[in-house]
Amino acid sequence: MNDWSSIQGHEQIKNDLRQLLAEKRLPHALLFTGIEGIGKNLTANVLAKVLFCSGEKEKPCNNCSSCRAFDAKNHPDFYCLEPEGKANNIKIEQIRQMQSQIALSPYLADKRVVIINDAETMNEAAENSLLKTLEEPTGDVVFILVTANKDLLLPTILSRCMKLYFAPLSEDEIKIILKSKYAVNEDKATVIAKLSGGSMKRAISFLDDDNFNLCQNAMDFLSKDLNAKDIWQISDEFSAMDKAKIKQWADFLQMIIRDLLLLQAGADDNLLYNRDKKDVLDKLIVNFSLNRLFNCQNLIENLVKRLSSNADLKLMMQDFMLSWREQK
Ligand SMILES: [Zn+2]
Numbered sequence: 001m002n003d004w005s006s007i008q009g010h011e012q013i014k015n016d017l018r019q020l021l022a023e024k025r026l027p028h029a030l031l032f033t034g035i036e037g038i039g040k041n042l043t044a045n046v047l048a049k050v051l052f053c054s055g056e057k058e059k060p061c062n063n064c065s066s067c068r069a070f071d072a073k074n075h076p077d078f079y080c081l082e083p084e085g086k087a088n089n090i091k092i093e094q095i096r097q098m099q100s101q102i103a104l105s106p107y108l109a110d111k112r113v114v115i116i117n118d119a120e121t122m123n124e125a126a127e128n129s130l131l132k133t134l135e136e137p138t139g140d141v142v143f144i145l146v147t148a149n150k151d152l153l154l155p156t157i158l159s160r161c162m163k164l165y166f167a168p169l170s171e172d173e174i175k176i177i178l179k180s181k182y183a184v185n186e187d188k189a190t191v192i193a194k195l196s197g198g199s200m201k202r203a204i205s206f207l208d209d210d211n212f213n214l215c216q217n218a219m220d221f222l223s224k225d226l227n228a229k230d231i232w233q234i235s236d237e238f239s240a241m242d243k244a245k246i247k248q249w250a251d252f253l254q255m256i257i258r259d260l261l262l263l264q265a266g267a268d269d270n271l272l273y274n275r276d277k278k279d280v281l282d283k284l285i286v287n288f289s290l291n292r293l294f295n296c297q298n299l300i301e302n303l304v305k306r307l308s309s310n311a312d313l314k315l316m317m318q319d320f321m322l323s324w325r326e327q328k
Contacts (some may be wrong), residue, residue, distance in 0.1 A: 034166030037201020052109040077106040083121040092125040111140035119145040120152035168198020197273035218252035231321040239314035
């Protein structure tokens, strides 16, 4: 049973949304941006619930038929799109299906709400199809697009949405959630909050002690000038590991690469996942041109794709390391 108080932090955004609702000025398309794991999706869901609620006073009332249907995850006027299938993207068929649904009048509430999670994974055909709907809204529909990577969306989509930027959570906010929802003790919560970079998703991954080491390992890997012996040795070590762990390691690598890209672009330190290791990042950046960073991103994406295949793990890691060494 979520309501506004379930959302940790983001006071300004909550106030803005409530004010827009009170003044009946909420736009029909919103875009929630900010790093992963900070409450964008939760906020989108609370907003949807409030929009549906038929309560007289404070919304959501948690009591009307809409609120109850929403909490039971079967509100007939709610539509949620997420990446699907092997390519893990949002396809035009999904958009079309949604469009035919929202063309019908709402059943239970007086409007429909569509949440599009990881909106940046829409392929171009899907984006263009959605764009038409955003340009000519049919009936009373509110769209909430959620993304950690808004720059991957078409500018024409961006220009149709009211953008709300969710800042990383503060260390205190992360600590409060870790202690209240995950029963983590004070000391551990303090350490994890520092490492979290303001992302609850990242904080949760550190509840697993192995991941502390994996994150450090990813940082060391990037600092390394790989020689042939390293390549065989590291590939050997990885081939004995669980695939899920390698995936986690690749995620950590990707987060560091993303930080380096942001640093190259002169972004604010606040946007970095690895804020606690800013000194290491500053040293790394010297060796990573923009071009090399993009190549590294591609290599990591490829590795993650291959991890879900049946290819030989050791060969896969050797390939990866060899190509990695070639990137200059
Ligand atoms: Zn209600």
